[in-house]
Amino acid sequence: MTAHEDPDEDIPTGLDAAVTVKVAGVDQQRRHAELVKEIDDAQEAYYGRDKPFITDALYDELMLELQKLEAEYPSLRTPDSPTQRVGAPQEETDFSPLTHPSQMLSLDDVFSIDELKEWMTRTEAALGHTPEWLCEVKIDGLAIDLQYVNGRLQTAATRGDGRVGENITPNARTIKAIPQRLRPDPAQDFLALFEARGEVFVPLKEFAAYNDKLADQGKPQFANPRNAAAGSLRQKDPRVTAQRPLSSICHGLGVADGLAVTRQSDAYAVMKAWGLPISPYNKVVHSLDEVLDFITYYGQHRHDLIHQIDGIVVKVDSFAEQQQLGVTSRAPRWAIAFKYPPEEVNTRLLDIRVKVGRTGRVTPYGVMEPVQVAGSVVSSATLHNAYEVERKGVLIGDMVVLRKAGDVIPEIVGPVVEMRTGAERPFVMPTHCPSCGTKLASEKESDKDIRCPNSKSCPAQLRERLFSLAARSAFDIEALGYQGADAILRAGVLDNEAQLFNLTPEQLVTVPFYTRGATPRELKEPALVPPPGIRDGRVLSANGRRLLENLRTARHQPLWRVLVALSIRHVGPTAARALAARFGSMDAIRAAGVEELADTDGVGLIIAEAVRDWFTVDWHLEILNAWAADGVSMADEKSARPAQTLRGLTVVVTGSLQDFTRDSAKAAITDRGGKAAGSVSRHTDYVVVGENAGSKQARAEQLGVPMLDEAQFRELLEHGPTPASETPASETPAPETPAPETSAPTTRASGAPGTPPETRDRRS
Incomplete structure (x- = not known):
């Protein structure tokens, strides 16, 4: 091995050691050892057991003291020191070839449930019985191989061709989640050589924050977390890698002679006890139906996890049965990867055009070669405004990264710069409306959006308004x-x-x-x-x-729907319901002042000013008068308006209810004066829990927010808060969810779907 791979390289011996003792002093050495142990224990509690025992502030104080001590007495600084995992390693990464002790295999993929069923049926036939299946989420990161010799990290390498990878040991040492030393476990001695396989990734929350930081510095942003992880792990200077928000999870093992377990899930338990990061999303199941439940659950909750995933890995849990099934030249026969429809793909950006919206906003959008992403074919995607086009750095003709997460509108993330040919050309924002020819302008100097001011007669705006007023949230x-x-x-x-x-x-x-x-x-x-x-x-x-x-x-739709249909800027269903509930008629809303409008819960000053401004335009009033003359209702009958039983309350609905759709549940809340929120916080009064509830239920449990079932929700709508509906969350029976069992509790930084992202701080 090279000098910088030797974990004992900087440990002083002989005369140097005596000088160190004399210079540093016994007290300094003792304090250094105490600090190292306390910080190591804190990290192990945080990463390994999900049970932190010191605050972040105290952790920072200990780290700062250790840094100062090592700065004063450099001989105390060793490669194992916690400061060397986040600080400035001196050696550069050389990416020299490194042979894996055992081959790193790939996984065969299936892309449909039928293909998965066929694989499971073949596997059961080969074994002669149904095995226990180990289900894991497939992390969308960069594969890594870690070699521990007698419990100490010796080398780290990329996958490479499966037999030989690149030596990235100095960079791996900067990743806090990867322990430099394994912790002893009374039930299992350290092996002479233990090979852990895993994935390096950038957590989703940290990725967004890091990209924002790059944007603030005027630097190119990463297209996705995987690119960020790959680019960060292959930096020549580990000090650069140390500044990137990398984390890691182990999902397999290579050489492990003498490991006293018979199942892979048991091996994970041992690895976790040693301090290696293990996924909290693993689960052992016993049937095809349970495997399918696992796939369905994480298909619905993939954006609640701490990292990106692109599928589910199904493994035979027993090591003996794995050996019986064997491997091919490239993949094990005892494991398969079920791939979800991709949410990020590459496609060619053929053109950038503009669209004029119902309020006159002119929006650039990309026209692309049609591509399937997240289960649907996409041929266009928004680019928001000219500033966004410039910020993302996309050129017409680029190969681009396209993202469509769940039901979100397709978005162009950025260009694949390496694939440019030189034939690409920049987009030029038009100066005149492509529909009516009117000169475009910003409404305010500070606006990044430009608009067509010909709002009354512009054909494009009129078409968009006519289409919008027919929407389900308007006249339906x-x-x-x-x-x-x-x-x-x-x-x-x-x-x-x-x-x-x-x-x-x-x-x-x-x-x-x-x-x-x-x-x-x-x-x-x-x-x-x-x-x-x-x-x-x-x-x-x-x-x-x-x-x-x-x-x-x-004509007989309630007042709030009429308000939505008017295309008043910023006024959507939530603000419209609030205004209709408070004022009851169009005349009363028109007569109200800005302060009175803004004082309405869910409205505020910006919306209030937009409402006031809308009523000052003559042709807007012509629309109202014409609709009223044609029988459109301009007021709600008081007798038809529900009692305001939820006034001042914030309610969140999660999961599926039997007699309410998502929209009707929201309408039921807002019609009664409440606020239908989309996320659970300390300001939430109640969480209504239906079937297949997910992270919002877990968040409510963590914060102690009262939870209601559907019957209690009806009672709340009818009568408002009562002692019966104020049962603390801990006493309210919640419906079962298909959330997989994990060995990690749903607490800070455990990574479970219910873990609130704001609690996964700088050490995650």
């Missing part, structure tokens, strides 16, 4: 989609939305989108055709008649 006009709105405007039937509720069958029959060709019999016998009859050989289609019926019923 099912038959008026984007194509329908465009077709009505192109036919010249409407000049603006004021005329919508005055739309007649005679007008609609001139819009091809809402008509069909008359049948020969209808042409022969026109009396068979309902009014408005036949026009140019066409009659109203079923969708056309549905639109007219939708418009009749939409």
